[in-house]
Amino acid sequence: MRHLIIFPLFVFLISCSSEVFDNSEREGERDDIYLSTYSPSSSGDVLVKGGRVLTGTGEELLSADILIKNNVIHEIAELIEPSPNAKIINAKGKWVTPGIIDIHSHMGVYAAPSLRSNSDGNEATSPVTPHVWAEHSVWTQDTQMPLALKGGITTYHVLPGSANLFGGRGVTLKNVWSKTVQGMKFPEAPYTLKMACGENPKRVYGSNQEPSTRMGNVAGYRAAWIKAKEYKDNKNATRDLKLDTLEGVLNGEILIQNHCYRGEEMAIMIDISKEFNYKITTFHHAIEAYKVADMLAENGICAAMWADWWGFKHEAFDMVWENVAIVDQAKGGSGCAIVHSDSGIGIQRLNQEAAKAMAAGNRAGFEIPRKRAIKWITKNPAKALGIDDRVGTLEKGKMADLVIWDSDPFSVYSKTEIVLIDGIIKYDHSDPNSPKPTDFELGIISPNENRL
Amino acid sequence: MKIVYTFLAVTLANFLFSESLLFKNASVYTGNVDEVFEDHDIYVVNGKIVEINKDLDLSADKIINAEGKVITAGFISPYSHLGLVEINMLAETRDDSSSVYSAGFSISQAFNPSSTLIPYNLNGGLTSAISTPSGNGLFSGLSSAFSLSGENKSLLLKDLALYGSIEAGGESKAANLLLMEDIFELTRTFNGDLDKIQDHALPKSFEYSKRDLMAIKRVLSKEIPLVVPVNRASDILSVIEFSKNQNIRLVIMGAAEGWRVAKQLFESKTPVILEPINNIPTSFDNLGSKLENAALLNKAGVRLLISSDRWETHNAYLSRQGAGIAVSYGLPWNEAVNALTKNVSDTFNIPDRGTLSIGHEADLIVWDADPLEVTSFAEQIYISGKLMPSNTRSLMLRDRYLERD
Structure with a gap:
């Protein structure tokens, strides 16, 4: 869809008469609105000097300089001479990682304070709601956002909840303060579609409405995909928001993010994707991913996992501490493991969650160094969100999203010192006014006292 | 005299029926003072802590080398x-x-x-x-x-x-x-x-x-x-x-x-x-x-x-x-x-x-490193001097699926 965004006028002109440009076009469909308006001011030259760098590509550099030019990483080398105007950040004795990415967040849609008026994450009125978009629920002044920033989160993916078989579209946001959601949207990030397996959809409906069983869930997915295929093949069909989203999946433009705990359910979801010829990008909350780690690796599907949560539901009962490591090491290390939060608490320290998962894996006999484990919260989620061409690693040409830690980020004692997003300092521990409080937090403790 | 006999009897009984443990050369945090004692030994008899000190020259049924480990109360x-x-x-x-x-x-x-x-x-x-x-x-x-x-x-x-x-x-x-x-x-x-x-x-x-x-x-x-x-x-x-x-x-x-x-x-x-x-x-x-x-x-x-x-x-x-x-x-x-x-x-x-004190139950943990660190783990866990099993369902599930290849 990206070429449509670049040439919206051209597309609009030809959309009535031609089918050759893009097979998703349809009467009334507009791809030139709802776009990101995020545009950072120029960072100028920034030189991060002498840090111990985990690049996210699998490398560790014991001491390196990182030069940022105009919001983008320009060079990484042992020693870079600063230009006269460069802003210099001394990272000697510190650790540097890519900006942390959480692939599973409900910030904005389940905001804090969590009031009834703020509960905007589950359109739990029907099990099939692919027409709703999480971005239309996001409260930009959620107090969890600056806390996540302090934890090193530079990009996060907001999903609708898991009440429904099809919960709606997710949105990828940059962790920047803005008065509009459009001002936070990660430019040209693909849309995603939340699907959910198992206990939640069948519990939320169930009493006198399908689905009430896991087999009811599966029938519900398949029935929806049958409609989507018909819609895809009939460009003259009346426009339907639900089917627009499902068609986007069938066209490979919208990425499936599938809440799914159990191994056998993941295998069934893979079968369904084969029946209707679409791709599952990631299984989320994949407590039993270790049971099907080879299958996930063979099918190129990532698993997003917690380090140790379990037992709140029956489908979360078979947790193993080595889950992340086993997925990572599957098929000769070709697995795609992600550590996610699904929590306003966890998102503040995905580094510690990754550390626990790494330590458990190493106790089980794997040899997983930090430089590999850091990918679980940087490169791999970027890949699963379709934005790894721009973030997730520290490489020339990438967006300059990076975190400077006061010590080893795989430690409970480690804290962020500076968080840069597109080369601009968004959090600085030495600045008492940082991170910037949300509107909600201004004067909320007392007329003269902000929350943060 | 009676007291002496009683003492002997108790000692003899301990000698005959007791089980003793000696943890050697640990970093010990007792909870009674702020500091961590380096290279300290803990002597446990019949599930109770009997002595905590440097270089305890005692025989025991079981000697646990805890060098480089941290011991705290459970x-x-x-x-x-x-x-x-x-x-x-x-x-x-x-x-x-x-x-x-x-x-x-x-x-x-x-x-x-x-x-x-x-x-x-x-x-x-x-x-x-x-x-x-x-x-x-x-x-x-x-x-x-x-x-x-x-x-x-x-x-x-x-x-x-x-x-x-x-x-x-x-x-x-x-x-x-x-x-x-x-x-x-x-x-x-x-x-x-x-x-x-x-x-x-x-x-x-x-x-x-x-x-x-x-x-x-x-x-x-x-x-x-x-x-x-x-x-x-x-x-x-x-x-x-x-x-x-x-x-x-x-x-x-x-x-x-x-x-x-x-x-x-x-x-x-x-x-x-x-x-x-x-x-x-x-x-x-x-x-x-x-x-x-x-x-x-x-x-x-x-x-x-x-x-x-x-x-x-x-x-x-x-x-x-x-x-x-x-x-x-x-x-x-x-x-x-x-x-x-x-x-x-x-x-x-x-x-x-709650503390490692003389007379207390030997509920103690041998940590591989700082117990507050997320990458650390409890290597050995004792409750009243008894070594607890380290197995869990989680480990059994792990091993079942790791064995497959």
């Missing part, structure tokens, strides 16, 4: 539903609430030492836990302390605290405080004759059984504390005031805005059960929550007990991650470990546990 969870729940969302697996009793509901007989949660939490570093009732009423009942040895006789101390809430039932907190006050006043006059007090001053629909009133009587006589979850600074002050007026022992749980009233918490000698990781303003009652809370309270002299997130029974042991985070935000390391051990046993009068 951690004690101050709040969870361990032994009372298997799967949170399935009521049929829960044994932690009652709609019949309120204050008098003792969970002591519901504790399941074979609960699937216990091996996980034991291996996470907890050797004992205070298991609490849950409920939405003014009083949810009485908690008890249990050993996590998995053995049938796990009860350490029965009915050690009463749990009350001023956030119950959608009522104003003021109404709940008034109701609590009325019930307490009523209980003071209660002499076993229920008829005499039942149509007394309580609002309609509030009925208390004899068992409930007897539990409250124990609070009024200061035999056990009242634990109240509360977060807002002004609410903390109201509850402190209430406890002063009622002349009871109070423990506050949560205290997200505790740092704003740290002085009053200290002056009223109110211990606080903290969940140090909870810094999100989830409601208008905890807008001031922040990670520095633990350090600020400690600085003011408040006694801290650290728990996991209170909803997190399955990983109650993650209290130690919370303790580590509190340390990174300014709480001294030894205070953090005390908050996981001796402050819990002291507050709730759990005997012979």
